[in-house]
Amino acid sequence: MAKNVLESSKVSKPVGIMSQGVKAIGGHLIFASGQVSRDVNGNTVGVGDIKAQTRQVLENLKAVLEEGGATLDDVVKVTVFVTNVAEHFAQIHEVRSEFWKDGYPASTLVEISALANPELLIEIEALAVIP
C-alpha cells in the first residue's frame, strides 16, 4: 500500500487499531488521526477545561504532522468533534486562533454524544498537504 505510517514519540500510542497518522499520495497528503487531550503517557490533560484540552489536541496534531514533515500551516481540513457545542464553541475557536493566524483550514464541527472516555471534551482530526 502506498502509504507511510507516522508515529510521534511526543504523542501517546493509539489505544485502538490505528496509526497516529498516515502519509499518502506520494507523500503529499497526511491524514492525522483524531487527537484527544492525552499527554505522551496517555493521561488526560485538562479535565473539565475545554481550552486546555483544545490546546493539548492541537499540540498533539502538531507533533504527528511534524513526523510527516508538515506543520499546522499545511492543514487544509479539520473535523472537530465536541461533546458540548453550546458551551464550548467560542472557547475552542479562541484557542484555534492561537494556532492559526490566517489561511484557516476548511472545517466541520459537530457535537457527538461521547468520545473515547467521559473526561474527553474534544477530538480533532486533520488532513494536511505537503507543498
Place this chain on the structure above:
Amino acid sequence: MPGEVITSPKVSIPNAVISHAIKVPAGNLVFVSGQTARNAQREIVGVGDIEAQTHQVFANIIAVLEEAGATLRDVVKANIYVTDIKDQPKVTEVRKGYFGETRPASTFVQVKSLAHPDILIEIEVVAVLP
C-alpha cells in the same frame, strides 16, 4: 498553507477560525467546510424544515465550489450530519435533485447537535477539479 483559501461572497463568513474551502493543487482537490442552512446574511433558512435547510446547504456548497472552479459533478465524497436520522429519506430526495447521476462516496450519521439548535443538517464535501 499549501492550498488557496476559497471564499464565496454568496455564503456568510463563518463565525469561527475556518475558511469556506481550501483548494489544493496536489491532486486538484477542493475541501469544502461543513455547510449549514445559513444564508449570506448568516440567517438560518428553514427553521424546523429539513428540506428547506438541505436546499440552502446545497446552494452554499454550489457557491463555494464555484469559487474554486468546481461543480457538484466534481464531488467525490460527501459527509452528511443530521440531528435526526429519521430525516434521511427527505434529505436523500433533495440530494438526488442536486447530484443527479453523480453519486459521491458518502457518509450519513446522526449527531447530537450542530453549531446552533435550529440547525438540522450540515454537509461537507471534497471535490476533484476536472
